[in-house]
Amino acid sequence: MNVWFAASEAMPLVKTGGLADVVGALPKSLLKRGVDVTVVLPKYGEIAASFTEDAVTLDTFHVSLGWRSQYCGLQEITVDGVRFLLIDNEFYFNRGSLYGYGDEAERFAFFCFAFMEALGRAERLPDIVHCHDWQTGLIPFLLRTRYAYNPALRDIRTVFTIHNLMYQGVFSRDLLKDLLSAGDDLFGEDGLEFYGAGSCMKAALRYADKLTTVSPTYALEIQTGEYGERLDGVLRQRAGDLKGIVNGIDTDIFDPMNDSHLKVPYRNSLSKKRQNKSALQEELGLPVDESVPLIGIVSRLVGQKGIDLIGEALPGLMEEKLQIVVLGAGDPGFEAMLRDAVCRYPGKLAVWFGFNEGLARRIYAAADMFLMPSRFEPCGLSQLISLRYRTVPIVRETGGLRDTVEAYNEFTGEGDGFSFGPASAHDLLYTVRRALSFYEDADTWKRIVMNGAKKDCGWDGSSKQYQQLYRELLIG
Secondary structure (H helix, E strand, C coil): EEEEECCCCCCCCCCCCCCHHHHHHHHHHHHCCCEEEEEEEECCCCCCCHHCCCEEEEEEEEEEEEEEEEECCCEEEECCCCCEEEEEHHHHHHCCCCCCCHHHHHHHHHHHHHHHHHHHHCCCCEEEEECCCHHHHHHHHHCCCCCCCCCCHCCEEEEEEEEECCCCCCHHHHHHHHHHCCCHHHCCCCCCECCCCCECCCCCCCCCEEEEEEEEHHHCCCCCCCCCCCCCCHHCCCCCEEECCCCCCCCCCCCCCCCCCCCCCCCCCHHHHHHHHHHHHHHCCCCCCCCCCCCEECCCCCCCHCCHHHHHHHHCCCCCEEEEEEEEEEEEEHHHHHHHHHHHHCCCCCEEECCCCCHHHHHHHHCEEEEEEECCCCCCHHHHHHCCCCECCCCCCHHHHHHHHCCCCCCCCCEEEEECCCCCCCHHHHHHHHHHHHCHHHHHHHHHHHHHHCCCCHHHHHHHHHHHHHHHHHHC
C-alpha cells in the first residue's frame, strides 16, 4: 500500500503547531505497519539546511495558476526513514514564517497544483492521497475536476483530515475563480461556495472519498451548530464517510527518560520528577519548594484554549497553596492580563511569552498538574504529553480531551486526570481544588499518576485504524 501525505508542516522539518507533530509521527508508525508513506511539503526557508543539503532534485517544471506560470522544483530527502518530497518555489515559501501573508490563497493553491503535477510525474503512483487541513483542501477537488481527464490518476482515493475546523481557508469567489480558472458552476451549494465566498476546507469535505478528524467526540461535535463553524450541514451529509481517530504522540521524542531538556531523567519516580520541579522553580524565579503543587500551562493564549476562564478563576486559584507556570503567546489582551497577574501574585505565578521547546518539556516534566480548559479541542496533544511525563491533566470535557482523559473516581480508584463540563470559571476552580485535595494524599496521588502511566499515548492503535480505513477505500 502506497500513501502520499500532503501537509503544510511536519516534524522534524518545520513546525508551528500540533499538525506538524501528527504529520511527523503518523507516517513513522504507518511505516512500521508496512505502509509505504511519502510526505509532500512546501520547501520553506525555515527548514534547516542540515535537512536539505543532500536533497536530490527529481524534476523541475512550471505550474499554471490562472494567468500565472510559476517555477516548481521537486526535491527528495529522507528523514528518520520517511521519504519527503519538497515543493520548491522561493517566491511562495522562502519567507520569514510559514503563514500569515496576504497571498495565502495563491501560495497554497500553488502547493495543491504542484502536488498534482508531482503526482503525474511519479514513477509509482500512490494508492491513497491523505490531505491535512485547509492548505491541502483543493487537492481532492482538483483530482476529481481538473485532473479527472488523466486515466492514470483515476483510481487514486483520497482521505482528508480535519485538524481544526475553525481554520477553513475562506477567500473571495473572484480570487479562487482566478487561481483555479474555474467558472460559476464549481461554486454552487455542492461545490466551493461558502456564504458568498469560497472555502478550501469545503472543497475537501465535498470531494474527498473519506473524511477523518482527530477524535471521535470532535467528529460528533462538528456535526452540530455549536461546533460546526457553518459547515455542520455538509458534515452531517457526509456523516457516513466521517470517522474520528484520536491522535497520538511520538513516544520516542516525548520520553522523560531520554529527554535532553530535563535536569533529571525519570520514568515513574515521583521523587526524581520533583527534582525537575525544583529546577524549574529556580529557573523561573519561583520559591523552590517541592511540596507546593505546581500547575503547568503550555498553550496558545487564545479564546479557544479557555484562557479567559483561567483569568476569571485566577483570584480564587491564587488563594490556594500552589504555583502556576504559563508558556505561550497569542491574544494581546490575554498577555496583558497575565503580565498584570504576575505583578499581583509574586512568587505564585510565572509566565514566559512566546514558545520555547526546551522550556515546554521542562514544564511538562516539572508540573504536578497540567491545565487545559479548552472551549473546544479537536484532539489536543498536551494532555497526552502530560500523561507521558507523569503529570496529571485537568481538562474540560470536549473533543479529544474527553476521549483521552479519564476523570478520577475516588470510589473505584480508576482514572488518570480531572475534568469538568461547563465552560465556566466556577467549574474550573472547583475541579482544580478537587485535584489539590487528592494531591495532599501521597498514596492517592501516586495511584492517579500510575493510572496515567498505563495509558498508551503513542500512535500504534491510531495508525492501525488509518491503515484499516485505507484498506476499506481500496476495496471499495
